[in-house]
Amino acid sequence: MHNGTNVHTHEHGHALGAAGDRPAIAAAGVNLTFETADGPVHALKDVNLRVAPGDFVSFIGPSGCGKTTLLRAIAALEHPTGGTLTVNGVSPDEARRARAYGYVFQAAGLYPWRTIAGNIRLPLEIMGYPRSEMAARIDKVLALVELSEFAKKYPWQLSGGMQQRASIARALAFDADILLMDEPFGALDEIVRDRLNEELLSLWARTEKTICFVTHSIPEAVYLSTKIVVMSPRPGRITDVIESPLPKERPLDIRDTPEFIAVAHRVREGLKAGHLDG
């Protein structure tokens, strides 16, 4: 069983300023136990992981294996009960205060009383961006997710997929170099999902962000990622980390190539193994 320790820093060619070879996210022996009424739940056990700046990392594994918990720990929404976790070289709490990441939840979670533009303005208002700058930023991210005509619409006037795109725009509006996404396309149909996956990849290429992406779908994980983290439950742990050999340019039909199928096969084997000894 791999434990993530065999992972070498991924050379990616992004020059991210002072980041250098400092990992965007580093976890060493991270444990997280929830104290519940029915006793402790070991949600994360001995998690070791290095994510380089500019990586696109997918977390895949069966339900309850701790994917959300790991993402929330990175976002300082949960706190590890053991081990060390750093984001941009500092603690998750400090990284959050430094606005290091944007978080996209499983549901779009737009505020119904704000227009789409108003929802995207929300983080900018809270983080104190100057008014003059807001409009330009909103226009830019709306164009990025192809929702420019919908700026003045309310969330209920948009389809589920459009709402999810708006919530991605909201996470992109401020200058965070890490994007944490928890099953953002889980509730969408295959076709919309394919489209959003393509858009997400081109967005990642243009913005050079580090993306952590939780998914249940093997093709989605393989299509998107430079690094695939396979997890298994009870207790939640990393069973395999796969560096993708696929090129950065990825048309949708790359999914029919032998390389793609080989990677998908390895992910499936990893999931199976985790299931057997889990």
Add this chain to the structure above:
Amino acid sequence: MADAALGHAPRAGGAGTGLLRRALAGTTLPVLTVIAAILALWYAACIPMNIHGTVNMARAHGFEAVPASRGERRNMGAFELVALNPAAIPHVWSAEKPRLPAPHQVGAEIWRTVALTAPNDPRGLIYHAWVTLSATALGFLIGMGLGILLAIGIVHNRAMDLSVMPWAIASQTIPILAIAPMVIVVLASVGLTGLLPKALIAAYLSFFPVVVGMVKGLRSPDAMQLDLLRTYSASPMQVLLRLRLPASMPYLFTSLKIGAAASLVGTIVGELPTGGAGLGARLLAGSYFGQTIQIWSALFVAAFLAALLVGAIGAVQGATLRRMGMAAR
């Protein structure tokens, strides 16, 4: 008196075209039907209610009372008396001090005291309605402010959650309506008279529904909406202003409507012992002197005030929710 009731006619005529349009839209017709049914029932109820008094005045109305003895009539049931004195029926709707005044009598009295009396004349109902309305509004504003502040405290502070809520509930178990007159008298003895004591009772009654509604509203955002603001490192103040308060608006307006009605009741009860101005004082004076028509007109004006308050809140609610993009659903 009856002809004065016709004074309503020109008003209704003025709104004629609008009414017609609303009738076609389908809301006016059912409403008018219900009102007509209530009026018919009311007129019918006047017959047994007022028959004793009318038969007692048989001579003045020009017919003979059956039976002739007043004592005998007193022990008779109303319907029996109606059957024996059909000649009395036309007169039950025009008695001077009826047990149940007829709708047109109340209408005429309201017309006389509202339209035909100067607004600042203490004999007119506008004056009294204004006194009641101002105390109600002041009390309501105090109660609303207190309720919102308490709710914000309860939601943000665990100690307040545990300590204030039980007290707020306990406060409502005191039958304030029963002891309100005493409270007014006690406050008057320490020099507090006029608007404020009544407003305090109104505030006491209205803060509670606001606290309950606002606590529920401020807690209505789900965990994800709160987590989102945590990822922005939002301050508690920003969470309050940008998430909790907007999310609580639908709850706020619902409890404000209940609070406004409670305020009005509190003010009227607070006015009962003052003997001076206000609809409450008017009600008590009316019952002292058996002026049922005066009581009923004061009641209707009070009901109108309540409708006015709730309607005004409803208008603000509509405008606010529309601006928030939430009304279209």
